Amino acid sequence: MTARPFTLRNPTPMPGWGLSFGIMVTMLSVIVLVPMGVLLWRGFVGFGAGGMWEVVNRPRVWSALELSFRAALIASLFNLVFGVILAWVLVRYRFPGKRLIDAAVDLPFALPTAVAGIALTAIYAPNGVFGSVIQDTFGIRVAYTELGIWIALIFVGLPFVVRTVQPVIEEIDRETEEASATLGASRLRTVTHVVLPMLAPAALTGFALALARSVGEYGSVIFIAGNLPNVTEIAPLLIVIRLEEFDYDGAVAIAIAMLTISFALLLAINLIQIWSRRRMGAV
Amino acid sequence: MNIEIEEISKDFGTTAALHPVSLSIPSGTLVALLGPSGSGKTTLLRILGGLEFPTAGRVLFDGADATNLSVQDRRAGFVFQSYALFRHMTVFDNIAYGLRARPRQSRPQSAEIARRVTKLLDLIKLPDIGARYPSQLSGGQRQRVALARALAIEPRMMLLDEPFGALDAKVRRELRQGLRDIHDTTGLTSIFVTHDQEEAMELADLVVVMSMGRIEQVGKPEDIRARPKTEFVREFVSA
Amino acid sequence: MTDTLTIPSRPRAFRPATTEPTVVKGALIALCLAVLTVLLFAPLIAVFEEALRRGWAFALASLSEPDAQSAIWLTLTVAAIVVPLNAAFGIAAAWAITKFDWRGKAWVFTLIDLPFSVSPVVAGLLFVLMFGANSALGAWLVASGFPIVFAVPGIVLATLFITFPFVARELIPVMLEQGRAEEEAALTLGASGWRTFFTVTLPNIRWALLYGVLLCNARAMGEFGAVAVVSGKIRGQTTTMPLMIEMFYNEYLSVAAFTMAGVLALLAFVTLTLKTALEWRYADQLAATHRH
Numbered sequence: 109m110t111a112r113p114f115t116l117r118n119p120t121p122m123p124g125w126g127l128s129f130g131i132m133v134t135m136l137s138v139i140v141l142v143p144m145g146v147l148l149w150r151g152f153v154g155f156g157a158g159g160m161w162e163v164v165n166r167p168r169v170w171s172a173l174e175l176s177f178r179a180a181l182i183a184s185l186f187n188l189v190f191g192v193i194l195a196w197v198l199v200r201y202r203f204p205g206k207r208l209i210d211a212a213v214d215l216p217f218a219l220p221t222a223v224a225g226i227a228l229t230a231i232y233a234p235n236g237v238f239g240s241v242i243q244d245t246f247g248i249r250v251a252y253t254e255l256g257i258w259i260a261l262i263f264v265g266l267p268f269v270v271r272t273v274q275p276v277i278e279e280i281d282r283e284t285e286e287a288s289a290t291l292g293a294s295r296l297r298t299v300t301h302v303v304l305p306m307l308a309p310a311a312l313t314g315f316a317l318a319l320a321r322s323v324g325e326y327g328s329v330i331f332i333a334g335n336l337p338n339v340t341e342i343a344p345l346l347i348v349i350r351l352e353e354f355d356y357d358g359a360v361a362i363a364i365a366m367l368t369i370s371f372a373l374l375l376a377i378n379l380i381q382i383w384s385r386r387r388m389g390a391v
Numbered sequence: 392m393n394i395e396i397e398e399i400s401k402d403f404g405t406t407a408a409l410h411p412v413s414l415s416i417p418s419g420t421l422v423a424l425l426g427p428s429g430s431g432k433t434t435l436l437r438i439l440g441g442l443e444f445p446t447a448g449r450v451l452f453d454g455a456d457a458t459n460l461s462v463q464d465r466r467a468g469f470v471f472q473s474y475a476l477f478r479h480m481t482v483f484d485n486i487a488y489g490l491r492a493r494p495r496q497s498r499p500q501s502a503e504i505a506r507r508v509t510k511l512l513d514l515i516k517l518p519d520i521g522a523r524y525p526s527q528l529s530g531g532q533r534q535r536v537a538l539a540r541a542l543a544i545e546p547r548m549m550l551l552d553e554p555f556g557a558l559d560a561k562v563r564r565e566l567r568q569g570l571r572d573i574h575d576t577t578g579l580t581s582i583f584v585t586h587d588q589e590e591a592m593e594l595a596d597l598v599v600v601m602s603m604g605r606i607e608q609v610g611k612p613e614d615i616r617a618r619p620k621t622e623f624v625r626e627f628v629s630a
Numbered sequence: 631m632t633d634t635l636t637i638p639s640r641p642r643a644f645r646p647a648t649t650e651p652t653v654v655k656g657a658l659i660a661l662c663l664a665v666l667t668v669l670l671f672a673p674l675i676a677v678f679e680e681a682l683r684r685g686w687a688f689a690l691a692s693l694s695e696p697d698a699q700s701a702i703w704l705t706l707t708v709a710a711i712v713v714p715l716n717a718a719f720g721i722a723a724a725w726a727i728t729k730f731d732w733r734g735k736a737w738v739f740t741l742i743d744l745p746f747s748v749s750p751v752v753a754g755l756l757f758v759l760m761f762g763a764n765s766a767l768g769a770w771l772v773a774s775g776f777p778i779v780f781a782v783p784g785i786v787l788a789t790l791f792i793t794f795p796f797v798a799r800e801l802i803p804v805m806l807e808q809g810r811a812e813e814e815a816a817l818t819l820g821a822s823g824w825r826t827f828f829t830v831t832l833p834n835i836r837w838a839l840l841y842g843v844l845l846c847n848a849r850a851m852g853e854f855g856a857v858a859v860v861s862g863k864i865r866g867q868t869t870t871m872p873l874m875i876e877m878f879y880n881e882y883l884s885v886a887a888f889t890m891a892g893v894l895a896l897l898a899f900v901t902l903t904l905k906t907a908l909e910w911r912y913a914d915q916l917a918a919t920h921r922h
């Protein structure tokens with residue numbers, strides 16, 4: 109067996125290898141790999157790690173990065189909890205308008221972010237429908253504060269957990285829940301000890317997708333955020349500002365910082381997934 | 392515990408899964424519910440277990456009306472056809488599940504739980520698999536774990552839906568004797584569903600032949616074989 | 631009903647072991663409806679309310695302005711270029727990944743997904759770095775009269791990056807599930823490669839392809855961040871519809887901004903409707919476990 113010569117692919121009579129592989133590799137390179145490579149090269153070779161660190165290690169940049177990741181985490185955690193509830197309601201319960209609601213969950217995928225941004229701002233601004241009510245009753249401002257950023261990011265990440273968890277709920281065997289009940293567990297205990305652990309891996313996947321999406325979100329946030337440096341200025345906006353100042357090195361440094369933190373987070377989530385999957389055996 | 396089924400019927404919408412059926416099961420009996428597919432065996436078993444509610448009629452446990460008793464309070468050791476093991480829990484946690492779910496006053500200490508789980512693992516002759524997950528077990532092993540999990544709650548009766556249905560013939564035969572042994576040691580009233588007449592005849596003290604939502608005949612295996620009451624029973628047991 | 635006297639009264643509604651109490655159900659449904667109203671439906675209504683604040687005529691007039699017109703044309707043009715290119719990539723990648731066994735497949739699979747976890751702003755930045763006037767390549771391109779950044783090609787590239795995984799992600803699971811047997815059968819019957827593709831593969835994947843194209847198109851027309859960075863936002867030249875919304879909005883031309891937003895919202899409706907229709911009718915031919 110070891111004598112087999114190295115081949116990229118196993119021989120097959122299937123046609124179109126050259127063409128399909130060629131198109132795939134060319135487009136992947138031109139659109140994704142080379143541009144990403146240029147960014148990393150500009151950062152690490154052109155500008156240098158030390159220079160980048162100096163750019164990032166300033167209060168305004170730190171607070172922008174912190175804000176972006178904090179708000180994304182908060183919004184994604186909200187979406188994690190709410191998404192599981194919504195998926196449960198959509199799969200298990202029957203109520204009028206259910207199909208419409210189910211279809212509407214995907215609205216954030218279909219609605220351009222700029223539209224979402226100005227629309228959310230319109231209703232959560234101090235003179236907006238909800239904004240004014242919230243201000244009058246709780247004395248809290250939503251738009252132009254961090255709260256507004258949370259709302260925009262919750263909107264953007266809403267469908268991810270719902271859509272990853274829904275099929276898993278559909279597949280839960282009724283007998284598993286019944287077994288728990290016959291063993292004396294209350295409904296609440298069945299849900300917390302049997303159902304939720306079964307949904308956890310999918311929910312975590314959805315959480316990671318929502319997080320990745322909302323960390324980098326720009327369009328829906330800048331309208332509602334207020335964009336005050338050190339307070340409500342998100343990291344992507346800071347990149348745009350640097351670019352407008354023709355400070356390319358600054359933009360590159362912040363971009364690489366964002367990518368690094370994002371990938372570290374996603375890697376951590378992935379490792380949790382692998383670990384939990386291994387724990388459950390080969391499921 | 393003796394079980395009294397009085398004129399139980401069950402409709403699913405317009406289809407009648409059970410026409411009124413009555414049956415009396417003396418304490419400690421091993422009963423087989425035997426019948427072809429769709430005859431209402433599972434439905435009857437689920438009504439006894441509190442998973443389904445009868446359209447009419449009532450169920451008595453030791454003479455007390457249990458019709459309205461919730462699943463949780465019935466303490467029926469239910470073994471599902473698919474076993475329904477919790478796949479995110481180890482075998483140990485699966486078996487301990489029912490004890491841990493008890494209200495605080497009646498919940499055993501964790502050392503006591505461990506002792507009981509170990510005892511049950513010995514009873515099913517799988518002493519070393521406590522740390523495994525269900526996905527790491529063979530079909531026969533899963534079935535026995537499901538049995539141990541149901542026994543852990545100190546059930547008042549055992550209800551088993553086609554306990555050997557998903558197993559190959561050889562394992563089936565081995566586990567049959569295992570079930571008989573466990574029944575004899577625990578002395579629990581046990582009802583198992585099967586559509587295999589050989590299995591019913593070999594294992595049960597009392598065989599209940601069902602067809603199309605009705606009980607055709609109740610009797611000891613040899614009586615049913617020797618004196619089938621209806622044409623259906625004759626054909627079914629001679630098959 | 632005298633014969634029921636012997637039967638003890640039973641609970642009004644027997645609750646199966648696999649359901650929650652009615653109160654809990656009601657509360658959860660109410661919670662979901664409330665959150666979705668506040669988060670999804672209210673903003674949508676707000677778009678149309680703000681757009682029609684001064685009547686239909688005023689709103690429609692704002693669309694016929696030259697800047698608005700050119701933004702609409704640019705958005706349509708970009709989508710018309712990006713969507714077919716992405717579809718071609720998606721088909722090629724899915725073919726190469728599902729019809730052949732080769733080393734490094736998993737890596738390529740991950741790389742195709744990469745743009746999902748890159749901020750749109752960073753996506754725009756990538757192409758500014760590559761083709762902007764600050765780079766040698768960019769300077770040369772500008773000098774030879776073919777600028778990419780602050781021009782339409784840059785918008786196309788950035789949009790391609792953002793929408794890169796959309797079609798491939800839909801096709802790969804579907805084609806994996808369908809296997810290779812049908813293509814192999816066609817080949818043994820003497821069909822050529824292209825004939826096999828058009829008569830066997832394409833009919834099998836057409837709904838999944840349409841599904842991917844739909845999502846790709848929605849994102850391509852709506853992309854904001856990446857396009858904002860590469861386009862330079864030159865009025866009437868490199869301003870797409872989403873960028874035009876921002877411009878109108880910042881100039882306090884509220885009706886114009888929300889009218890343009892309303893047009894895109896209508897487009898979102900169409901997308902959702904078609905998408906839902908596909909899911910209901912052809913669920914079996916779509917990537918079943920990965921609905922989005």
Ligand SMILES: Nc1ncnc2c1ncn2[C@@H]1O[C@H](COP(=O)(O)OP(=O)(O)OP(=O)(O)O)[C@@H](O)[C@H]1O
Pocket residue numbers: 403406407408426427428429430431432433434435586
């Ligand atoms: N939840 C339900 N809804 C509607 N009809 C049902 C339901 N459960 C069972 N039935 C019907 O009731 C009848 C009896 O079903 P049951 O499952 O009790 O049969 P069974 O004897 O266990 O059959 P099998 O050997 O195939 O398991 C069948 O006609 C079945 O279709």
Ligand SMILES: [Mg+2]
Pocket residue numbers: 432433434
């Ligand atoms: Mg059955």
